[in-house]
Amino acid sequence: MNEKPEKLIDKKGIRSDGRKADELRPLKLQVGVLSNADGSAYIEHGKNKILAAAFGPREMHPKHLAMPDRMVLRCRYHMAPFSVQERKSPAPSRREVELSKVIKEALEPALFTELYPRTGVDVFVEVLQADGGTRCASITAAALAIADAGVPMRDLVVACAAGKIDDTVVLDLYDAEDKLGAADVPVAYMPSLNAITLLQMDGILTMQEFEKATNMALDGCRRIYEVQKEALKTKYMVVKEAGEE
């Protein structure tokens, strides 16, 4: 994963990893992978490998952080030292602190926080291998982990990025495209509610390109949403069948 392609997209519109402009990377989602967590999920998105776990609603620790009128959602996004090319120090970087915050704010609109006063829900995300677009894959997995924990949700939250490489707007950037490309637009979305819960951008885009990239990312979200629902059903259909026997 360290080879740097010379051209990110060729004349026929094929990208350096063989995908078309609006094609997603292979995606695999699994729910209920950790026995100690109240809810958990694992995602493989391209070469990204990410584990998410949810705990709660439970008593807040430390207690003074509890809110008298609602639940508090806490998130920690963390990258394993071996998840990237050069070893990353395990201490939380400024990037990880910011990502933890935006992931929390992307998931929070899905929760009925006012129904669980004085409690907390903790979400832990561990990136085991990174390949570009980890914040999006983390959100997709974290939403599944919360659902698996049995916390009522307005909708699942699903995330996907779009961006610009050379002069083309493309879906779901992988590592090299993210680093060498012109812009990256990660989006988190609740499809049933038509609500965008995370939107970031870096690079330079015209208004038209920005609109196109956002719409492309939303389209990617809708496709991942179907896989996400399927993953949740897969676990609970098995549970249901076992119960019926």
Added chain:
Amino acid sequence: MSSLITKVRLKQIEQLLEKGKRLDGRGLRDYREIKIEQGLIERAEGSARCLLGKTEVLAGVKVETGEPFPDTPNEGVLTVNAELVPLASPNFEPGPPDENSIELARVVDRGIRESKAIDSEKLCIEPGKKVFVVFVDIYVLNHDGNLIDCSALAAMSALLNTKMPNYEIKDGELKIKQGYVSLPVKSRPITVTVAKINNTLIVDPWLEEEQVMDSRISMAINEEGNICAVQKGGSGYFTPQQILEASKIAQEKSVEIRKKLDW
């Protein structure tokens, strides 16, 4: 945040917004008055103080020499840090930077970096070995809402005010010559924050509006009207239509603010 007082306030703010008004008398698309003063810290290579209504941010620039990053051997280094100084608000506490100050610094950093505001190749002294490192330190002195826009203005004004050491290389040795040169600035991004309260979009939220808002979106816009950085914040959401509307507002407002500045 959701104390009894803010809930009463929320109702008041919502009722006013329905009539297109705001608590402090502004229209929905009005910024507070912007005042910028440059060069007030003599010891810093560059400095600026920005007032956005009562929100006050001081930005200082220090320029030092250091090593470049291995992946960009012939480019200078930009570092942005933000301090939410305890004297600026009863809610700020001393200690290491929390998620809010890290987010603020990174959003301001992204606006400057992604718009290529600084010509970083001109900051290279010796490829792979020695470059200029530009430290931008954002000091929030009074918090009355919309720290992002105010800090971005202060940081950019401070960079435009920055004088670098004048140097030459003689026989492989770095010699500092007399006098100073301006920091090579290529672009001047302006960041505009749009907040959503009860499905109404407003610009430049002040403190009480921030306390009751659902969410906010900040966009850095360059001279050509292109978007260079975006950050959504807050625990609410936007519809895709609201995002488009916000980007148009940001574009219009950035033009309007740019006209008022003497950058």
